[in-house]
Amino acid sequence: MYSVLFIFSGHAVTVLEASIAGGLFLLVMIAWLVLRTLGQMRISARADKAATKRIYELESHLSMLLKSQGEMTGRMQTMAEVFGSRQSDMMRAVNDRLDGMGHKLGTSMANTTKQTHDGLRQLHERLAVIDRAQRTITDLSTQVVELQSILSNKQTRGAFGQGRMEAIIQDQLPPSGYDFQATLSTGTRPDCLVHMPNGAPSLAIDAKFPLEGFNLLRNAKTDEQLKSAQAQFRRDFTKHIQDIRDKYLIPGETQDTAFLFVPSESVFAELNEGFEDLVQKAHRARVVIVSPTLLMLSIQVIQAVLRDARMREQAHLIQAEVAHLTADVGRLNDRVLKLQTHFGQANRDIDQILVSTDKISKRSARIEDLDLGQIAGETAPTETLPPSA
Template identity: 80%
Template sequence: MQDILFIVGDRSVTVLEVTVAAGLAMLAFIVLLVFSSLRQIRLRAAADAVAAERIHELEAHLSQLLKSQGEMTGRMQTMAEVFGSRQSDMMRAVNERLDGMGHKLGLSMADTTKQTHEGLRQLHERLAVIDRAQRTITDLSGQVVELQAILANKQTRGAFGQGRMEAIIQDQLAPSAYSFQATLSSGSRPDCLIHMPNGAPPLAIDAKFPLEAFNLLRKAEGDDRLKAAQAQFRRDFTKHIQDIKERYLIPGETQDTAFLFVPSESVFAELNENFEDLVQKAHRARVVIVSPSLLMLSIQVIQAVLRDARMREQAHLIQAEVAHLSDDVARLNDRVGKLQSHFAQANKDIDQILISTDKISKRSRKIEDLDLGEMREVVADQSERLRLVPGDD
């Protein structure tokens, strides 16, 4: 035990010293452990007291919570019952409203379906009308193409103007009042001759308006081409007017005025609006430019003149018929007078008959009022009176 274990500075440390120091250190450690355990025990006791107090408080709170939970459960059950009844009422009301809305929706759908079918029917009808109109437009477009083809050719264009002019004249006048393509003494053949009344010369009508130059005038683009087209149209129109004057205005054989038929109202309007000098030149040459409407009006005037002439030609026949009519009226007047006298005599005879019947009625009433003895005296008196006055009624 006295063996030196180690040396610290000038001091030697033995095993016994180290053992004693270790034992003291162990003892101190044990004491510390005991004090620490005691402290922990005290702390645990204090904590257990606090815990017990808290447990008591928690138990009180728990009992209060259980009580509140019981009350809450009762309220919840009550509210559940109330909500259950209200929910059933609400479901019933909702079902009723849904049924009503379903019925209204069904009616609305039926009405909408009916209106839709009606609209579709009207749409089909309109589509059918549109289809027919489209077919008509297609036919018209084909006819327009044919018309363009006709107007593109000079001969067919002349035939077109001739046809329009002939249709207007044939619709207004009798066949004996006109002649188509008649030959004059000069060998010229106007498109139509209107025969005037009282032996007057016929009226010549030409239907060959120079539409070629006019079409060039319409299609001209630019000032230079327009001026050239206008000059060409003026030359062609002037030449045509001069040809009508030389060929169809024959003194004593035709009227001193001829008609130039323009088969289009638009061409006639443009001619009078933009080429007034040509219209005046035609008037000076005694050539009247007429459109389809003006030709129809002129033909109507001629028709009235022809009708007046025919009436003047038949005036003596009308006068004779009027004289016969006057004689018939006089005879009718005499016969009516005789019939009136017969009626007057018949009325007079009827008045006499009424007087006799009135007397008979009065005498019958007297007979009814008298007795038998008086009746014999009255009969004797009447017999005597009738014997004395045989002509009395």
């Protein structure tokens, strides 16, 4: 502390002196600052009274403003809450109505879409049916035109009737039961000969119906045309019946009745309704007019007759086979009786074998029960075995 800190004007200043000088200087500065502060406080005290009054007034105004602002804020909050609740209610109601309208609109659109799809599907189905019906009608019209072109030509018409007649006969009879275009002893050739059983004469069938006059009847527009067509049809039909009777009814070679095949049911019906005299004339000439249905029934009757004839022809063979079958059954019965006798003898032998095995089992049990330590000289009782053992 007494060390020299520095030298000032030839005087050595120690650390202690420097510390005391610094402390005094600090005290002087503090005092000066205190006095200055007190002076300023006296000056400001006089100004503070006016400022305090002004501040009080400002504070009162400010409190009133704050109070008014608080009331306005409360009212604004209340109004905001009211507006918010009403707005939320309004939004909820609007959303509910929008949801209901959207659901109803969606349901209505779904139903409308379903009904539209169903209607379109039914429309497509009906259009498909109409399309198929139109194609069918087109095919039928084409076939009718082809049939008309066939029937307008005599040769093609004959081939058409021949084809239908052949199809019916081929479906009902075996190949050996008929001949197509066979030649008779007179040189004539009927369209078909159906062979009858037991060497009976064959049945002749003609498939060439006179359709020219019949077409004239259908196409007649006036009474004169109708009369002319009827007269021509009667002449043609009468001539055709006479030709069949003269050509195909040969005694001893063909039946005394021939068939005239009409390839159309409508023509057959109209012929029987409007020309009964021609039908009677055909019957008197022993010519039977048949439609496809009647021809089928007649061929079925002939088929039954042929089957019955074949059965009668094979009756003696059947009787011989039945006799052989009866003999075989008798031999089988004898052999079964012999086999039954053998089975009875075998059963008796088995019963005797069972008796012997039972006795053997009993004797084995007695042997096991013997006392090996018995007195010598004693003998176990014996038992006489029957001859069967």
